[in-house]
Amino acid sequence: MRRVMNIRPGRARWVLALLPFALILLAYMMGSAHRRAENPSDKVLPPISEMASAVHRVAFEEDKRTGQYLFWTDTKSSLKRLSIGLSVSVAFALVLGLLIGLLPVANATFSPLTAVLSMVPPMAILPILFIVFGLDELSKVMLIIIGVTPCLVRDLSFTVSSLPREQLVKAQSLGASTWQTLIRVALPQAMPRLIESLRLSLGPAFLFLISAEAISADSGLGYRIFLLRRYLAMDTILPYVIWITLLAFLLDFALAQISRRAFPWAHNAERTS
Template identity: 60%
Template sequence: MRLMNSKPSRGMRLALNLLPFVILLIIYTLASDARLLENPSDKLLPSWSSFADAVQRMAFEPSKRTGEYLLWVDSAASLQRLLLGVGISAFIGLIVGVVSGMLPLFRATFSPLVTAISLIPPMAILPILFIVFGLGELSKVMLIIIGICPILIRDLQLRTQSLPKEQLLKAQTLGANSWQIMIRVVLPQVLPPLVSAVRLTLGSAWLFLIAGEAIAATEGLGYRIFLIRRYLAMDVILPYVLWIAVLAFLMDTILRLISKRAFPWYHGRGADAHE
């Protein structure tokens, strides 16, 4: 039996999923113990007890300066910016992508512009965003939108163009106009790919969010990480990074479950291909 045809059972798949994380934890524990044994004041690889103390201090004890629970305040601020930026990007990407994919005149006019914008590194225009939109929330949300919206537009445009031409011809033969075809034929078929595209751009959205918060913010996960880096507080930085990974994983999982529940026909064609 060829290795490419071997599929793990459910239990083995779970064990294989956990194996890399277990290996990383073991490596970190051994490296941390070795460094702390040599220098008990070492800050690069804190002990697990230091992590527990930092999490207790940041998440479950009010700040002495503000009286707020910093981890939850930072998480709420970051999630608000992220969800707003991703939501607006998904809406614009869906509308512009479908219209561009359906209407050749619109595509010929605006597709080159979208392509050009998608090739500009969003971080390069971050100073421009701060100058134009100020240092408030809008500039951070705009950074996310400019970073991922062109990608979503191009993906939805390609998805729309790849739909079977026979469907569009049959709809026209039955008397449907462009608007009806867009709503009744195209839109239901591109919504599942839209969810998949949003899932793929979540990592980039988090990157732009953290970058914006690191430069100009008074609260947020990125702000806190870059604020305490000057103290080499790895016992706080690493839990914050892990918490970001957990939030990103939860968002991806929620989107995947929503897609499966809302579009079972899409995942039924080949569930493995859409995971």
């Protein structure tokens, strides 16, 4: 008897993947039609046609006050903040994670501090960031850095410290210095895990970004959503939320492809499964 756990989807994988989205879309359309039938002025579940019109208005028509295409201006502002925050986080994680994972002295010095910092709720210190760094761009970027970096550092240090001891001993036996061992042995094996950790951090990073923009910003995806909230403009808010989700998905997909192409050996198990 063939067990369900042994059934592989094969060519039907894409059909199965799209099925939940189709069901969600169908449920939304039915809910929207039902609410509009009861109340023609309902704004909670706007029809898809209204959302399409709203997207066209903010994405392809100049704003009368600023002369900008608000949708793309907001996207550019948010992605700029996100890219700076994540780039700095990755740089710190790469340096500290390798040192903490490979050097016992660095581990004893920085590991407890990193563990404590990773437990601090970033949203709880958002007011402090605004007081210390002001209401400009720096406070928003710092929230992403503080929220993402400690977790990346801990995860990377665990990966490096878990490397087989035999590899490190063999490298030293062949005359490798600490620096050479770090670069040639630890770094290549840590990079796939760093990319994987970065993929897992995209969701929290977007959360920190949207939260900071909602409180203090004059552009950005989070700023626009919370601005339109006052007018119950769900026809624009929902497309913005979908767009943020799509951006996160595309970034995750891009990082996955980079990892598979740059470090194919780290994904051999995926190919054989």
